[in-house]
Amino acid sequence: xxxxxxxxxxxxxxxxxxxxxxxxxxxxxxxxxxxxxxxxxxxxxxxxxxxxxxxxxxxxxxxxxxxxxxxxxxxxxxxxxxxxxxxxxxxxxxxxxxxxxxxxxxxxxxxxxxxxxxxxxxxxxxxxxxxxxxxxx
Amino acid sequence: xxxxxxxxxxxxxxxxxxxxxxxxxxxxxxxxxxxxxxxxxxxxxxxxxxxxxxxxxxxxxxxxxxxxxxxxxxxxxxxxxxxxxxxxxxxxxxxxxxxxxxxxxxxxxxxxxxxxxxxxxxxxxxxxxxxxxxxxx
DNA sequence: TTTGATAGTTTCCAATGGATACCAGATGCG
DNA sequence: CGCATCTGGTATCCATTGGAAACTATCAAA
Numbered sequence: 001x002x003x004x005x006x007x008x009x010x011x012x013x014x015x016x017x018x019x020x021x022x023x024x025x026x027x028x029x030x031x032x033x034x035x036x037x038x039x040x041x042x043x044x045x046x047x048x049x050x051x052x053x054x055x056x057x058x059x060x061x062x063x064x065x066x067x068x069x070x071x072x073x074x075x076x077x078x079x080x081x082x083x084x085x086x087x088x089x090x091x092x093x094x095x096x097x098x099x100x101x102x103x104x105x106x107x108x109x110x111x112x113x114x115x116x117x118x119x120x121x122x123x124x125x126x127x128x129x130x131x132x133x134x135x136x137x
Numbered sequence: 138x139x140x141x142x143x144x145x146x147x148x149x150x151x152x153x154x155x156x157x158x159x160x161x162x163x164x165x166x167x168x169x170x171x172x173x174x175x176x177x178x179x180x181x182x183x184x185x186x187x188x189x190x191x192x193x194x195x196x197x198x199x200x201x202x203x204x205x206x207x208x209x210x211x212x213x214x215x216x217x218x219x220x221x222x223x224x225x226x227x228x229x230x231x232x233x234x235x236x237x238x239x240x241x242x243x244x245x246x247x248x249x250x251x252x253x254x255x256x257x258x259x260x261x262x263x264x265x266x267x268x269x270x271x272x273x274x
Numbered sequence: 275t276t277t278g279a280t281a282g283t284t285t286c287c288a289a290t291g292g293a294t295a296c297c298a299g300a301t302g303c304g
Numbered sequence: 305c306g307c308a309t310c311t312g313g314t315a316t317c318c319a320t321t322g323g324a325a326a327c328t329a330t331c332a333a334a
Binding site for chain 2: 008017019020022023025026027028029030032033034035036039040043044058059060061073076077078079096099101103106109110111112113114115117118119120121122124125128129131133
């Protein structure tokens, strides 16, 4: 398919956005969202605001370091907001932004694909491994 | 909105697919496709079969090692096929499978999002960095 | 004969990510 | 009182990952 996606950029430059070029901004954005933790956090916040540890408890295997790091990046990218609330132990609430919501929807199609097709992938892996064993035995 | 996606799995197990659980197969698939090289290769092959070096030339920054590794993984997952052709220097053609094509379409929405929204992300980053500098100066 | 193309593998090093410990402030519990 | 626990992180160490470059092999063209 790969139609050409010519369009004007912010500054009126004539270069088309092209993630296949290492220096294109769309590529930087792609690198950013091709990240499992970002995908999972965004999907979770799309269902409503969450606090830091609450979020960590919901996402299996998410370390504090990566939670902190990923949330900071998402905030920098304008995809989530961080709000510190002066409760007794200070709680911090993370919420998705309108921009983040549009991404969450695009990303949701990936989650749905995984849910619908993981069995086909697992089957393919098994027959691949079996063929490898028969050849390389 | 995170509706519950209850459905029967291959073996008739009652556990719903849930990428938020570290051990769920959908999570393994998600880890797999949350990979910039896989995304870019799949998108490229969706436009037609490509040879190894041809593909490497089209994707800026893709090293031989990662090209080889990613293509091998994609083949194992049943998303692309590898065909060696006995030409004078042996050429190898990679093509997308029907299963891979369904994923490429889901993934394409990510590429489109990046193309449509990278300017908003860049703007957000700039104002974030500016705020940080003002506070932490 | 040296150079180039084909498609990789191997090796080395820098960067990323996970596990763990630690920090501060306040509350509960014995 | 004194220790554990909750909050949201930061700091550190180490294993794995990813990138750069060199190396493999075969054959063709210059």
